Amino acid sequence: MYKPRLFAPGPVEVPAQVLSAMARPTVHHRTPEFKEIFLRTREKLADVCCVSGEDVLILAGSGTSAFEAGFLASVPKGTKVLGIDAGKFGERWIKMASTFGYEVIDLKFDWGKVAEPERLRETLKANPDIGVVMTTHSETSTGTLHDVKALAKVVKEENPDALILVDCVTSLGATEIRPNEWRLDGVFSGSQKGLMLPPGLGFAWLSKRAWSQQNLSPSFYLDLRKERKSQTKGETAYTPAVNLIYGLETSLDMHLEEGLDNVWRRRERFNNAIIAGAKAVGCQPYAERPSPAVAALYAPEGISAPDIVKGFTKRGMRIAGGQDHAKPVMFRPSALGYLDDFDVISISVALEASLRDLGHVFEQGAAVVATMKALET
Numbered sequence: 001m002y003k004p005r006l007f008a009p010g011p012v013e014v015p016a017q018v019l020s021a022m023a024r025p026t027v028h029h030r031t032p033e034f035k036e037i038f039l040r041t042r043e044k045l046a047d048v049c050c051v052s053g054e055d056v057l058i059l060a061g062s063g064t065s066a067f068e069a070g071f072l073a074s075v076p077k078g079t080k081v082l083g084i085d086a087g088k089f090g091e092r093w094i095k096m097a098s099t100f101g102y103e104v105i106d107l108k109f110d111w112g113k114v115a116e117p118e119r120l121r122e123t124l125k126a127n128p129d130i131g132v133v134m135t136t137h138s139e140t141s142t143g144t145l146h147d148v149k150a151l152a153k154v155v156k157e158e159n160p161d162a163l164i165l166v167d168c169v170t171s172l173g174a175t176e177i178r179p180n181e182w183r184l185d186g187v188f189s190g191s192q193k194g195l196m197l198p199p200g201l202g203f204a205w206l207s208k209r210a211w212s213q214q215n216l217s218p219s220f221y222l223d224l225r226k227e228r229k230s231q232t233k234g235e236t237a238y239t240p241a242v243n244l245i246y247g248l249e250t251s252l253d254m255h256l257e258e259g260l261d262n263v264w265r266r267r268e269r270f271n272n273a274i275i276a277g278a279k280a281v282g283c284q285p286y287a288e289r290p291s292p293a294v295a296a297l298y299a300p301e302g303i304s305a306p307d308i309v310k311g312f313t314k315r316g317m318r319i320a321g322g323q324d325h326a327k328p329v330m331f332r333p334s335a336l337g338y339l340d341d342f343d344v345i346s347i348s349v350a351l352e353a354s355l356r357d358l359g360h361v362f363e364q365g366a367a368v369v370a371t372m373k374a375l376e377t
C-alpha cells in the first residue's frame with residue numbers, strides 16, 4: 001500500500017535523507033554530544049533565516065507555539081496591537097492577542113488581496129498608540145505573499161518604536177526573508193512547511209528592540225527569555241525534540257548546499273508552473289500576488305472545489321481545500337515538500353484527470369503542456 005503523497009502546504013514530503021537522519025538513536029539531551037549537535041544546528045538555522053550569528057530559538061511545538069512565545073516575549077502588557085487580517089492565519093494572531101487580553105485593531109483586507117501598505121499607514125496615523133503590528137508573510141489560506149518589506153517600512157516611518165511581528169511559517173525556505181534589512185522585530189516559523197521536516201518544531205527570532213521590551217505578560221513553557229539563556233549554552237529549558245533536531249540539521253545542510261537564492265528561485269518556478277497548468281484548464285489563481293509556497297486556485301465555474309480535492313485523493317495525492325467561505329470554490333496544491341519537476345507535472349496530470357471525471361470540458365493535455373513549458377524558465 002502506498003502512502004498518499006503530500007502536495008499540501010504542510011505537512012509536506014520529507015526527504016529520505018532527513019528521515020534517515022532522524023532514525024539515529026536518541027541521545028540524552030544533557031550530554032556534550034547533544035550540545036555539539038544543537039549548537040551547530042542553531043548556527044545553520046540562523047544562516048537559513050538570514051540572521052547569521054544571531055539567536056533563532058528552537059521550540060518543541062508547532063508554528064503557533066513560536067508565534068505565541070515571540071508575542072509574549074516582546075509585547076508589553078496593555079499594548080495596543082494591530083493585526084493584518086487577510087486570511088485564516090492573520091485572523092489566528094488577532095484571536096491569540098485578544099485571548100491574552102490585548103486590545104486589537106483588526107485591519108481587514110479581502111481574501112486574496114495583498115495588505116496595502118498605505119492602508120496600514122492610515123491606520124497607524126489614526127492610532128498613534130499602536131505598539132505592535134502583526135502580519136503573515138505567506139498567507140497560506142489565500143495563497144498570498146504580502147509585501148512584508150513594504151509593511152515594515154511603513155511601521156518604522158509612522159512609529160519607530162512600534163514592533164512588527166511576522167508569521168513566516170510558510171515563507172521560511174520558500175521565499176526571501178531579510179529580518180534585519182527589512183527591520184522586522186519577530187520572525188516565526190515551524191518545521192512541517194518549507195524546511196520539509198515532520199511537524200513538531202517551532203522557530204523564533206526576535207530583534208534587539210523586541211528583546212529589550214519589559215513589563216511582559218507571563219508565560220511558562222513558552223518563555224523565550226529562559227530558552228534563550230539555555231540555548232546560547234547549547235541546552236534547552238525543557239526536553240528538546242532530539243530526533244527532529246537531527247533531521248533539522250540535515251534539512252538545513254540541504255538548503256545551504258543548494259544555496260538560498262537557488263532554493264527560492266526553484267520554489268517560485270514550481271509554484272508558477274502549477275498555476276500556469278491550472279490556468280490552461282480554466283482554474284484561475286485566487287491570489288493577486290501568489291506566494292511560492294502554495295497555489296490557491298479557483299475551481300472552474302460550476303465545478304465543486306471539494307470534488308477536485310477528492311479527485312486528487314483518489315489518485316494518491318493529498319492537496320488542501322479552501323477554508324471558510326472559500327471552501328466551495330478553492331483548492332490548494334503545493335510543491336513545498338521534497339518534490340522535483342516531474343512531481344510538479346503530476347499535479348497537472350491529476351488536475352486534468354479530476355476535472356475530466358467531473359465533466360469539465362477542456363483541451364486534453366493543456367495543463368501538462370503549460371506546466372512543462374513554465375518549468376523550462
Ligand SMILES: *Cc1c(COP(=O)(O)O)cnc(C)c1O
Binds near residue numbers: 010064138139193
Ligand atoms: C501552518 C501555518 C501556521 C502554523 O500552524 P501550526 O499548525 O501551528 O504549525 C501558521 N501560519 C501559517 C501562514 C501557516 O501556513
